[in-house]
Amino acid sequence: MRLLLIEDDEMIGRALVDGFRQSGFSVDWLRDGLSGIAAMTDGTYTAVLLDLGLPRCSGLKVLRRARVRGDYTPVLILTARDAVNERVEGLDAGADDYLVKPFEYRELEARLRAVIRRRDGHAQSLIGTESLRLDLATREMLREGKRAALSAREFALLHALLERPGGILSREQLEERMYGWDGTVTSNVVEVIIHGLRKRFGNDIIRNVRGLGWRVVKDET
Numbered sequence: 001m002r003l004l005l006i007e008d009d010e011m012i013g014r015a016l017v018d019g020f021r022q023s024g025f026s027v028d029w030l031r032d033g034l035s036g037i038a039a040m041t042d043g044t045y046t047a048v049l050l051d052l053g054l055p056r057c058s059g060l061k062v063l064r065r066a067r068v069r070g071d072y073t074p075v076l077i078l079t080a081r082d083a084v085n086e087r088v089e090g091l092d093a094g095a096d097d098y099l100v101k102p103f104e105y106r107e108l109e110a111r112l113r114a115v116i117r118r119r120d121g122h123a124q125s126l127i128g129t130e131s132l133r134l135d136l137a138t139r140e141m142l143r144e145g146k147r148a149a150l151s152a153r154e155f156a157l158l159h160a161l162l163e164r165p166g167g168i169l170s171r172e173q174l175e176e177r178m179y180g181w182d183g184t185v186t187s188n189v190v191e192v193i194i195h196g197l198r199k200r201f202g203n204d205i206i207r208n209v210r211g212l213g214w215r216v217v218k219d220e221t
Contacts, residue, residue, distance in 0.1 A: 001046040001116070001159055002026040002177050006036035006062065007078065008054055012101070016049070019105045024139060024152030026179050033057025040066050044176050045073050046159075047116055049108075052079040052090065060093055067094035074115040078103075113137060128162040129219045132205060143201050153178050157193050158216075161206065166218030168209050190214075 033054040052059035096115040125137040133142040
């Protein structure tokens with residue numbers, strides 16, 4: 001999963017970036033509202049973590065601009081402002097959840113998983129198909145009733161494909177989900193990861209669509 005963090009506090013920002021990366025997320029960190037607006041316009045993110053008290057442009061304005069142009073990426077507000085009116089204003093502006101500082105990292109990650117599930121229409125932590133599921137809470141794959149641990153990049157690639165089974169994702173789209181701006185992308189990383197997954201779990205786990213990309217087969221109805 002690729003996250004966008006818009007937070008001007010250096011200590012909080014570094015702690016969150018370290019925490020997310022240790023948890024297997026790819027994360028881009030920006031420190032002001034105008035840069036955040038540009039990134040949300042140009043980037044493809046699973047979710048955005050947004051501080052309200054940002055320089056150059058407030059977090060509330062960042063959020064409102066995104067929603068006005070039709071960007072419905074899940075947004076989780078992180079702020080020290082705990083007044084009820086401010087929480088209501090943020091939620092009414094289009095935020096998916098609101099977490100007041102200071103907070104525990106475990107709660108932040110759980111809320112993040114929850115807003116992503118709601119976006120994808122899932123009530124539980126499991127996404128995918130009948131034969132192949134991904135547990136967002138444990139970062140494990142369920143295959144034929146058995147659980148298997150995944151590396152951070154394996155998890156990110158499978159999460160992208162299993163969000164919408166049957167949909168085709170190109171190499172560039174998969175790379176975007178696995179890396180942030182400062183990540184070094186090797187030319188064949190997608191193929192290497194898919195090859196490893198097929199070797200572990202069978203060639204039918206991910207299908208190649210010639211000239212277009214890859215997909216996971218959708219359940220038949």
